[in-house]
Amino acid sequence: MRILGIESSCDETAAAVVDELGHVYSDVVRSQVAAHAPYAGVVPEIACRDHLRAVGPVVERALADAGLGLADVDGIAVTRRPGLVGAVLVGVQFAKGLAWALDKPLVGVDHLLGHLLAVFLRYPDEGVPRAAPAFPFVGLLVSGGHTALYRCDGPAPPDVHELGGTRDDAAGEAYDKLAKLLGLGYPGGPVVDRLAHAGDAARAPVSLPAPMAHGLEFSFSGLKSAVARHVARAGKPADEAAAADLCAAVQGALVATLVKKTLAAAAREGVPRVVLAGGVAANRGLRACMREACEARGLELHVPPVRSCTDNAAMIAYAGALRLARGERDGYDIGPERRTELERLTKKGRGPRAQSPTTIIR
Amino acid sequence: MKLLALTTSTRRSGAAVLDDERLLAAATHADETSHAERLFAIADEALGRAGLGRADLEAVACDVGPGSFTGVRVALASAQAVAFALGRPLVGVESLRAMAGAAFGEAAVGDATACAALLDARRGETFLAIYDAHLAPLLAPRHVRNELVAAELGRAAAGRALAVAGEHARVLGLEPVAGLRLVTTPATDLPDAAWLGRLALAALRHETRPGTAPVEAVYLRPPDAKPMPP
Ligand SMILES: Nc1ncnc2c1ncn2[C@@H]1O[C@H](COP(=O)(O)OP(=O)(O)OP(=O)(O)O)[C@@H](O)[C@H]1O
Ligand SMILES: [Mg+2]
Numbered sequence: 001m002r003i004l005g006i007e008s009s010c011d012e013t014a015a016a017v018v019d020e021l022g023h024v025y026s027d028v029v030r031s032q033v034a035a036h037a038p039y040a041g042v043v044p045e046i047a048c049r050d051h052l053r054a055v056g057p058v059v060e061r062a063l064a065d066a067g068l069g070l071a072d073v074d075g076i077a078v079t080r081r082p083g084l085v086g087a088v089l090v091g092v093q094f095a096k097g098l099a100w101a102l103d104k105p106l107v108g109v110d111h112l113l114g115h116l117l118a119v120f121l122r123y124p125d126e127g128v129p130r131a132a133p134a135f136p137f138v139g140l141l142v143s144g145g146h147t148a149l150y151r152c153d154g155p156a157p158p159d160v161h162e163l164g165g166t167r168d169d170a171a172g173e174a175y176d177k178l179a180k181l182l183g184l185g186y187p188g189g190p191v192v193d194r195l196a197h198a199g200d201a202a203r204a205p206v207s208l209p210a211p212m213a214h215g216l217e218f219s220f221s222g223l224k225s226a227v228a229r230h231v232a233r234a235g236k237p238a239d240e241a242a243a244a245d246l247c248a249a250v251q252g253a254l255v256a257t258l259v260k261k262t263l264a265a266a267a268r269e270g271v272p273r274v275v276l277a278g279g280v281a282a283n284r285g286l287r288a289c290m291r292e293a294c295e296a297r298g299l300e301l302h303v304p305p306v307r308s309c310t311d312n313a314a315m316i317a318y319a320g321a322l323r324l325a326r327g328e329r330d331g332y333d334i335g336p337e338r339r340t341e342l343e344r345l346t347k348k349g350r351g352p353r354a355q356s357p358t359t360i361i362r
Numbered sequence: 363m364k365l366l367a368l369t370t371s372t373r374r375s376g377a378a379v380l381d382d383e384r385l386l387a388a389a390t391h392a393d394e395t396s397h398a399e400r401l402f403a404i405a406d407e408a409l410g411r412a413g414l415g416r417a418d419l420e421a422v423a424c425d426v427g428p429g430s431f432t433g434v435r436v437a438l439a440s441a442q443a444v445a446f447a448l449g450r451p452l453v454g455v456e457s458l459r460a461m462a463g464a465a466f467g468e469a470a471v472g473d474a475t476a477c478a479a480l481l482d483a484r485r486g487e488t489f490l491a492i493y494d495a496h497l498a499p500l501l502a503p504r505h506v507r508n509e510l511v512a513a514e515l516g517r518a519a520a521g522r523a524l525a526v527a528g529e530h531a532r533v534l535g536l537e538p539v540a541g542l543r544l545v546t547t548p549a550t551d552l553p554d555a556a557w558l559g560r561l562a563l564a565a566l567r568h569e570t571r572p573g574t575a576p577v578e579a580v581y582l583r584p585p586d587a588k589p590m591p592p
Binding site: 043052053056059070086335336 | 396398399400401402403405416431432435436438439440441442443444446447448576578579581585586587588
């Protein structure tokens, strides 16, 4: 079963052909980063216009790379939520148009579920085969718009239970805002990662504690204000070496929190498997620290290749293929939705702590 | 040639199926908040009443705006996909041109030799264009502050009779402006899929390699985006 996946929820237009075993036949991602860079963030109307111009050529390329015609695919999967509604809309209408014209099965996919399942993708050029994780696993989803820990009992939305999420910024958003404070450009994650690699946190002019929050929740606003205060006092780093040391401190603090909470979640759930997902899972520091920590605790760690951490359509096609394999199918009346369909526990902002609606009896 | 025409750029969306000049069937949907969800249902309704299947279509036409930014993208993303999937040409038609085409085509313009088409551009503005009887633009599509529309049209009329299409003309109260002849049929009030289809078929007859150039949306306004302070 070969499924064409389409993704347009934020600032990447992507299309891919994948089967229900996760084999990737093609994987095309067109990034809009350059168009948004002058604004230091994604401008919705610019994103929507760009998706509309790009979606046709990107889909055409994905089919050509897979050596297939549209008539050869067994279904169309598309990101339906969450995201910028106007951006998601372009992919959804395009996917519906393809499915409608050729009477192909259509399935909408939750983008966050796509991220969590990206670890199951198998690329032909990967070399050493990776073992797929068994269920259940604890998934750390760290992206530009979302950050949460999930207990995943299976690959369908009702199998995915949030254990705790962020109270303020997402991890990727925190990276982007910190990079902006330090004048490092947009998007911030990759730059901070690169500089941190060359820097030394011990030489940084300020010590940054790992940001803390209650239980399995996250909060990154304290770290952001600490860095803002430092910059207000001492100015932006004078040279690349100073920036590298500060980035090492920032990255160290962020990564320490992510690792600590993930281990706590695995311990609390009694689940011996951890999966990383989302754009920030591309972070070298996070991958290395999580690897070390999981090894020390005897936990299995499953990390997707970098290209399937950031937004892509292969993960959408795969999640859609699983839906189709379960016999599910959507009508041509689906539309874009702003919020995820996954269970949410943590509410943003202050307020009472969430109570988990999930009881797990072991 | 059997053609499907789609419009979702305004509060009234529409789908029409034509066979050359002949309109076979059309359907509309009047709730602007659900054009994306309903578009393929009205396309199926029109096709069904025309007695055709999706695979019978030989061309696709789409309203490319100006209109609601999101609305323009609903039909254009859909039409692009349908044309690509069927391997058929896609023809873009401007919303305002379809309205003027309807005004001339339905002989609703009286003795006027030019027709202005108006759409609500929100934010106190109007999308406006003027076409001659061959639908060549005398005034290219633009956005104009509402209070300046009467003067703009008066200047363009220059003493001759000027037909004005678009329900927005009534909202602006242009009735009493000298020389203007308000056209008020359903197909001229807002872009109409059937007229869109007719103009697309005319364009297809004149094109040598139809459907090869990418069809671009016509927004007329730049995206709202403020650059980050340096
Ligand atoms: N090497 C890296 N280190 C840290 N962060 C990174 C790295 N590479 C990318 N990022 C961050 O990942 C984010 C983008 O990830 P992703 O594409 O998954 O997010 P998104 O799709 O915008 O958000 P969401 O999936 O929540 O809708 C950006 O914030 C970027 O800074
Ligand atoms: Mg993402």
